[in-house]
Amino acid sequence: MRPRIRTRFFGHAVIVAVAMFAYIPCGITASDDVTQATAPAQPSPDQAATEPVPVQPSPDQVTTEPVPVQSSPDQVTTEPVPVQPSPDQAAAEPASTPPPATAEVAHKVILLPVEFTVYERSAGGGREAVPDWTEAARANISASAAAVLQSRAHLELVPMPDLTPDETKVLHEHVGLVRLIVMQGNFFPGGPWQARKADYDRGLGPGLQFLAEKTGAEYAVLLDGAQYKQSGGSVLSQLALAALGVGTGGGGTYLSGSLLDLARGEVSWFNAQTGMEILGMTGSDIRNSGEAQSVLRKLFEPYPTIPALAP
Numbered sequence: 001m002r003p004r005i006r007t008r009f010f011g012h013a014v015i016v017a018v019a020m021f022a023y024i025p026c027g028i029t030a031s032d033d034v035t036q037a038t039a040p041a042q043p044s045p046d047q048a049a050t051e052p053v054p055v056q057p058s059p060d061q062v063t064t065e066p067v068p069v070q071s072s073p074d075q076v077t078t079e080p081v082p083v084q085p086s087p088d089q090a091a092a093e094p095a096s097t098p099p100p101a102t103a104e105v106a107h108k109v110i111l112l113p114v115e116f117t118v119y120e121r122s123a124g125g126g127r128e129a130v131p132d133w134t135e136a137a138r139a140n141i142s143a144s145a146a147a148v149l150q151s152r153a154h155l156e157l158v159p160m161p162d163l164t165p166d167e168t169k170v171l172h173e174h175v176g177l178v179r180l181i182v183m184q185g186n187f188f189p190g191g192p193w194q195a196r197k198a199d200y201d202r203g204l205g206p207g208l209q210f211l212a213e214k215t216g217a218e219y220a221v222l223l224d225g226a227q228y229k230q231s232g233g234s235v236l237s238q239l240a241l242a243a244l245g246v247g248t249g250g251g252g253t254y255l256s257g258s259l260l261d262l263a264r265g266e267v268s269w270f271n272a273q274t275g276m277e278i279l280g281m282t283g284s285d286i287r288n289s290g291e292a293q294s295v296l297r298k299l300f301e302p303y304p305t306i307p308a309l310a311p
Helices: 003-023 028-036 045-050 061-064 075-078 085-091 131-152 165-187 191-199 207-217 232-242 290-299
Strands: 109-111 117-119 128-130 156-159 219-230 253-259 266-277
Touching: 061 156, 109 131, 109 207, 117 131, 128 191, 131 156, 131 290, 156 219, 165 207, 165 219, 165 253, 165 266, 165 290, 253 290
Parallel strands: 109 156, 109 219, 117 219
Antiparallel strands: 117 128, 219 253, 253 266
C-alpha cells in the first residue's frame, strides 16, 4: 500500500511544478512582477543610449561659431583720425580769415532846407526871433546832419537841387503838411491816440516826386523846430516869481526829424527831441555845435522805429 501513495504524491508534485512553470514567464520572477506593477519601467542601457539627447557642440564646433572680430592694434591705428598740425606747420600755414561782412546799402537822401528859428524870451513873456542866433543854429544842424545820418541811420546825403519858384512853393506847402502829421504823432500819445494810431494817415501825395527826378534820391529829410532862449530880464523875473512861490516857464528847445518817402509820398519815419531851459541854463542849445550834434544823435537813435507808434 505505501509505494502507491508515494507514487501518487510524486505525480501531484510534478503536475504542480509544471503548472507553475507554465504560469511564470521565462526570466521573470515573482518579485519582478510586483515591481512592474508598482513603478514605471526603467529603460535598459541599450534603450537609454538610443534616446535623443541634446547635442553638446564639440570644442571645434564652438570655435567655429561667429564672434565679434576685435581689431588688432595695427587695424586700430589705420582708422582715420584728425591730423593735428605740428607747431612748425601751424606757424607756416596762414590763419583763416572770415568773409568780409556785407556792408549795409545806404539810402540816398536830400536834406531839405532847415526850418529852425531861435527866439529870445523877454521879461514880460514876449518872444522875438534873433536872426544871428537862427543862422548859427541852422548852420550847426546842417553841418551835423551828414555825419549823424550816416552813422545812425545809414543815410547818404546828396546835394539839394536848385528849385524853380513853383517848386519852392510846392515844397513849402508839403513842409506845412509834414509839420501837422509829425505834431499829431508826437503830441497825442495818450490812450485815445493808442487806440487810433493804426488808422494814422501819414500820406503826403505825389507832390514831391520832382525831387527824386532831379537828384535820384529815395528820401528827403526835414529838420524842423525852434529854440526859446531866456534873456537876462526873463531870468530875473523867473527868480523873483519863484521866491514868491510862483513857478513860470523858462525857455527850451524843440527839434523834430522826419523822413519822407518820395516814391510813395508819405512820412515813413519821424521823431522829436525836447530840452528845457531853466534860469538860462540848458543842455540843448543848438547855437553850440557840440550840443547840436548831441541833440541830432538822440533824435535819430531809435531809427527805424517810430517811438510814437511803438507798442
